Amino acid sequence: MDPVLPTPQVLVADPSYGAGLDPAESETAAVDVTVEGVPWRPITPGGGEGGELAFIDGAQQIEAWLTVTTPGDPRALPGAAFAVAAGAVITARGRTADIVGLRVRRAVVTVGDRRLHLAPVGGYAWESRCEAAQEATGLARRVGEVRQQLELALAEEIAHRDRLVVLDGRLSFIRDAAGPVVGAIKSHHRMYLPPEEARVVVGLGVGQRTPLFAIGEDRLSWYQRLPGVGDHGWAGILRGEVARSLGAQEARHLADRAARELPYFAGRPHRDPRAPQNLAPVAGLEARLRHRMGDRRLALRAVRRAAAAARLDDATRVGVAVAEPDPLAA
Incomplete structure (x- = not known):
């Protein structure tokens, strides 16, 4: 009689949002799993008073790709026109949520150290930024950095000692927050734990967490499970992190x-x-932010009009070819 093989646990994710686990990043990272000083097994926190939470998220959209050329110079300078937005949802268990701090910025970014300036057109105005890396993903990464800066500034602004601020994604650099800030990472692009400790992750129940582990010198992290898609494997697993400077x-x-x-x-x-893992307050906030950024097609039309009189930092009038971004681009 053939042996009965264990049934695999398969987590199915929408491909529109990228791979759930990048095979190129599946090796474990260098971590310290001893920082909490407790055995590695699921932890069920004791009861505690609920309090106010603030969920912060941002959104971005590239509205045009730009190719800049100056008279007499055949070299092309790549750029992008984009919008970023950020906001917060303040709520508590059993309380109506309030959306606050909504803000939208538009900018044009170029590769290298020369800024491209676009005149305001029809209610659209763009900040001028530069220093995107000279590589395929350099412009997109620079857009993400601008969005992240907007989120972090809002986190520092609304932080309060009695309010838990939950930032969607990694913490990066929170400088002067006046209260507790937690990063909530919903996608697992890297396996941080060695196999023995990773077994604790897949064994978590809803409301449980792993012991803390340190990632490098600046972050303390843990995994926890959320309800809704089962309680086995990596279903519903969220990774949280805080600044290591807070102490264990x-x-x-x-x-x-x-x-x-x-x-x-x-x-x-x-x-x-x-x-x-995409928490309900964050999902509602994302919809509001995308509405605030407006129709990408109207923004593209405004960029095309503004490009006719564009100039670089040295006041050089330039030619700007404007191309529509991929509709699926962030």
């Missing part, structure tokens, strides 16, 4: 609070293909 005791307190509180705000699979 404060990080433990914030990890416990996140494990207790975030399941109440898990996304619903029938409403959001990225649920439950």
Whole structure:
């Protein structure tokens, strides 16, 4: 009789949002799994008072690709015109959510150190930025950095000692937050834990977390499970992180609070293909931010009009070819 093989656990993700796990990044990172000083097994935080939470997210859209040429110089200078937005949802268990701090910025960014200037057109205005890397993803990465700067500034602005701020994505650099800030990472592009500790992740129940582990010198992290898509494998697994400078005791307190509180705000699979890790307040905020950024086609039309009188930093009048971005581009 053939042996019965174990049934694999398959997590299905919408391909519109990229791969759930990048094979090129599947090796484990250098981490310290001893920072909390407890055995590596699922932790169920004790009961605690709920409090106010603020969920922060941003959105971005590239509205035109630009190719800049100066008279007498055949070399092309790549660029992009784009919009970024950020906002926050302030809520608590059993309380109506409030969307606050909505802000939108438009900019044009170029590769290298020369800024391209576009005159305002029909209600559209663009900041001038530069220093995108000379590589295929350099412009897109620079757009992401501008969006992230907007999110971090908002996080620092609304932070309060009694409010848990949940930033969608990695923390990066929070400088002067006046209260606790947690990064909530929904996509797992890298395996941070060695196999023995990773077994604890797949064994988590809803509302449980792993012990803390350190990633490099600046972050303390943990995994926790959200409800809605099962309680096996990597289904519903969210990674949280805080600044290591907080110390292990404060990080433990914030990890416990996140494990207790975030399941109440898990996304619903029938409403959001990225649920439950894309938290419900974040999903609603994303829709509002995209509405605020406006119609990409109208922005593209404005860029084409403004490009007719574009100039570089040295006041050189330039020729600018404007191309429509891929409709799926961020």
